[in-house]
Amino acid sequence: MDATENSKHKEGPIARNIEEQTAKIPSDLFLWAALASMGVSLTLKCLGKKHNALFVGQWAAPFLLLGVYNKIVKTEGHDQAE
Template sequence: MTVNVRQDVNPASQKSKQDYRAATVMRAEHTENSLTLLLEQQAAKVPSDVFLFASFCCMAFSLGAELTGRERAARFTGMWVAPLLIMGVYTKMVKTFGAR
């Protein structure tokens, strides 16, 4: 005995879109000041690939410095990888959601 059950596996289908509610409106006290808006507008101009490339360069330099025995330089530049990737995520979010 086989049971034929159709499941909607696409959460963005027309049927699923009807169930979503609109996001709440931000309150006036949560608005950003002009400096933040300026920084977000300028950050959106930087390509996301720049941060990814810079983090790979830091990883490569850190590995090379570690293999050549320069431990301080390797650890110093190795700590740059995570902040560079976070800055890349930030710029991607600003591009996707826009400055508010």
């Protein structure tokens, strides 16, 4: 995709606002949130609360994905052509 084709596609106002707010969040927060969810999950598993442990343990992947999104927004930004 060349620059002229890419410049035809602009972010909408909602996506732009989300990216502006997301870029303010420290990237470390998502890593710590993922690690915390794994720790809480382990604790719940040790306490015999299997279903709650599985539920909380599944939060790690979305936190890490949000961290990747956060990093992309910080490095690439929105509408670089502007």
